[in-house]
Amino acid sequence: MFSKTTEYALRATIYIARKSSEEHKLGIDEIAKAINSPKSFTAKILQKLTANNGIISSVRGPGGGFYLSSKAQKRPVRDILHVMEEDGVLGKCVLGLKKCSEAMPCPMHAEYKGIKQQLIQLFEHTTIQQLAHDADKIIPSNKPARH
Amino acid sequence: MFSKTTEYALRATIYIARKSSEEHKLGIDEIAKAINSPKSFTAKILQKLTANNGIISSVRGPGGGFYLSSKAQKRPVRDILHVMEEDGVLGKCVLGLKKCSEAMPCPMHAEYKGIKQQLIQLFEHTTIQQLAHDADKIIPSNKPARH
């Protein structure tokens, strides 16, 4: 469905959401190892997600690393796809036609329409936080409970 | 969702289903033009779909070309994906995890599960013929009516 690049982006962001906070940032080594992705390549992806007040926050130097602000946590997963310039795949025609619409439908349009809508809804309505929380219900993270 | 190769495979097969018969075969030039794909590349794809009693039938020489047997018409669209070795994408984990299951779910598993099932069902239950017929309802082909 998505490119490896986007898969890494999703996995990394969700991992950071689960395990980090502004007080406890994560290094690229830990992240890449945890999500099983090539380190330098993942670094590039995080750079992209970090650029111009993006989804992920980062700080350089000792004690630095990546984390997700609580505001970012509430953003829809689709925002990750958008930064990776792959949110297009959600609405794309299954047969790859550039002009495929209600007025000019491809042969699969009617059959695929409903699924496409659900896909868009899923990524639009699901927040990063929700996924992080879901994951924590199954495999609890080591993120310290706040009190 | 799919690679260009698979998109061309789907478009070409559906086009052939609509416009060809054993008595009226189609040449690669017509097909590539009609589905808006690079000719030689499409030829390779058709080769693959034709190989060892595959989905598409072909005959060389004058009057030759590609066509779909009525038996092939009744095959599910998933068979095209299978030949293109891309049927895996339907069941694949959205986050690209190799081990993602009910027992070891990825963070999106629960949310995506239903959509994945629908996707699989769609490609399994829809036949090439159905799509060709759907398309004909909108843009009638020039396929001569049989009587």
Add this chain to the structure above:
DNA sequence: AAAATAAAGGATATTTTTGTCCTTAATTAT
């Protein structure tokens, strides 16, 4: 038999995606 037609197949080229490595910049601790 020869010529013409059309797919099959091999070799190669181009582009995109994926991945690595090294240097630079920022920040902190000594």
Add this chain to the structure above:
DNA sequence: ATAATTAAGGACAAAAATATCCTTTATTTT
């Protein structure tokens, strides 16, 4: 100030996907 740490960024490499071209084989027509 200096050294250590960590992300940012540029240049390059490898692999995969996409695309083109040319030759061969099968078939039909002349």
